[in-house]
Amino acid sequence: MSLNVSDLCIARGGLPVLEGVNFTLHPGGALILRGPNGIGKTTLLRSIAGLQPPLGGAVRGGDDRIAYSAHSDGLKSALTVTENLQFWASVFGTRSIEAALAAFDLTALHDRPAGTLSAGQKRRLGLSRMLVTGRPIWVMDEPTVSLDQASVALFATAVQAHLASGGSALIATHIDLGLAAEVLDLGPYRAKPLALDDFDGAFL
Amino acid sequence: MMALLIRDLRLAVRAGGGFGLGLAFFLIVTVLVPFAVGPQSDLLARIAPGVLWLGALLSCLLSLDRLLALDWEDGSLDLLATAPLPLEAVISIKALAHWIATGLPLVLAAPLLGVLLNLPLDGYLWLVVSLLLGTPALSVIGAFGAALTVGLKRGGLLLSLLVMPLYVPTLIFGAEAARRGAMGMGVETPLLMLAGISAGVIALMPFASAAVLRINLR
Numbered sequence: 144m145s146l147n148v149s150d151l152c153i154a155r156g157g158l159p160v161l162e163g164v165n166f167t168l169h170p171g172g173a174l175i176l177r178g179p180n181g182i183g184k185t186t187l188l189r190s191i192a193g194l195q196p197p198l199g200g201a202v203r204g205g206d207d208r209i210a211y212s213a214h215s216d217g218l219k220s221a222l223t224v225t226e227n228l229q230f231w232a233s234v235f236g237t238r239s240i241e242a243a244l245a246a247f248d249l250t251a252l253h254d255r256p257a258g259t260l261s262a263g264q265k266r267r268l269g270l271s272r273m274l275v276t277g278r279p280i281w282v283m284d285e286p287t288v289s290l291d292q293a294s295v296a297l298f299a300t301a302v303q304a305h306l307a308s309g310g311s312a313l314i315a316t317h318i319d320l321g322l323a324a325e326v327l328d329l330g331p332y333r334a335k336p337l338a339l340d341d342f343d344g345a346f347l
Numbered sequence: 348m349m350a351l352l353i354r355d356l357r358l359a360v361r362a363g364g365g366f367g368l369g370l371a372f373f374l375i376v377t378v379l380v381p382f383a384v385g386p387q388s389d390l391l392a393r394i395a396p397g398v399l400w401l402g403a404l405l406s407c408l409l410s411l412d413r414l415l416a417l418d419w420e421d422g423s424l425d426l427l428a429t430a431p432l433p434l435e436a437v438i439s440i441k442a443l444a445h446w447i448a449t450g451l452p453l454v455l456a457a458p459l460l461g462v463l464l465n466l467p468l469d470g471y472l473w474l475v476v477s478l479l480l481g482t483p484a485l486s487v488i489g490a491f492g493a494a495l496t497v498g499l500k501r502g503g504l505l506l507s508l509l510v511m512p513l514y515v516p517t518l519i520f521g522a523e524a525a526r527r528g529a530m531g532m533g534v535e536t537p538l539l540m541l542a543g544i545s546a547g548v549i550a551l552m553p554f555a556s557a558a559v560l561r562i563n564l565r
Contacts, residue, residue, distance in 0.1 A: 189425075192429050193429060194425060194428060194429065194564055194565065195564070195565040196565075207431065209429065210429075211425070211426065211429040212426075213422050213425050213426065214422070215421055215422030215425075216421075216422060217418075217421055217422040217423030217424075217425070217426040217427075218421060218423075219354070219358055219421065219423070220421075221357075221358055221361035222354070222357065222358070222361070226354075226357070229350075230350050230351075230354045231426075231430075233349075233350030234350055234351065234427075234430045234431065234432060235430065235431060236431070272426075
């Protein structure tokens with residue numbers, strides 16, 4: 144079952160930022176979102192993940208199938224790498240975290256408190272969470288921030304393995320991941336400014 | 348759900364978790380009251396149940412702003428909201444973890460601190476029973492307040508102001524049950540009211556908390 148976004152209109156802080164967004168993400172496919180800062184990439188991803196309701200349009204096929212990865216990794220600095228990942232694995236009902244640790248080269252760091260990791264290592268731990276969710280659609284917001292080239296390659300490998308196993312990925316990023324993915328430029332979907340000639344407009 | 352409870356308890360006892368904060372505050376309040384009131388043991392005995400209840404309530408209040416704010420800051424609240432757990436369950440578990448880490452130690456410490464306030468011998472049992480029945484309500488109502496103020500920087504003041512009026516019924520009936528117990532009177536009525544309040548908020552409040560949390564996460 145594919146993720147279908149039709150005529151989606153979304154707002155940030157009460158003002159529409161994107162309108163008429165249409166795309167379909169099929170199993171095994173990846174879609175890269177591009178666009179300048181402030182165009183609404185994060186807002187679009189949050190809407191698709193179900194964290195905020197859209198102004199109009201619909202997202203179909205995403206219920207309980209989306210794993211969302213935000214700007215921040217949601218790590219607890221007092222817990223170790225294993226404890227952090229094991230928690231998410233239990234929440235999502237996955238048993239083993241070994242494969243996820245190995246995929247992001249974290250096995251050697253497994254008993255370090257997450258607070259002592261570098262920014263890039265934290266990011267890798269945050270990304271390895273996607274592997275333990277066991278969900279088919281990955282929705283990721285700037286996943287490669289603070290990663291070095293080797294880690295970006297690890298990430299690209301993980302995404303390719305996920306796609307090969309029938310999953311799909313929706314990624315907002317500015318860099319080239321070397322994936323055979325469609326690219327969706329959000330620029331043309333920018334919402335038109337609100338008409339300010341109505342009564343409320345004078346107060347906005 | 349167990350995983351979330353274990354994680355929250357583990358975080359509470361690790362460094363910086365604030366496990367002892369409420370307990371230390373409770374200790375300070377009850378130790379200082381006799382100094383402030385003066386060495387009149389009959390007066391202390393009369394106000395002891397009320398002081399102990401008030402101290403327990405304020406200690407609960409003190410640790411509320413950590414309940415959801417930390418998860419909000421590091422982004423794990425967003426991730427929990429997209430996880431298979433319903434938000435109602437998340438907030439209930441978080442309130443339970445808060446009760447185990449804050450409310451339960453207060454209940455256990457209260458009889459020891461009752462000695463300092465010259466609490467009458469009959470009062471100890473009913474003090475512990477009333478706190479045991481009342482503190483879960485404090486945690487659940489507090490979780491609602493924390494959900495209301497979750498996105499706000501330094502929301503602690505607003506949280507206290509919002510939660511204070513909701514705490515009043517629990518305080519009235521809890522302190523009344525402990526006072527009547529200490530004076531050797533019947534405690535059934537205030538205890539039943541207290542139990543009713545706790546049962547009611549435990550059943551209904553998580554839905555309200557989850558609803559405001561959903562709005563605040565937008």
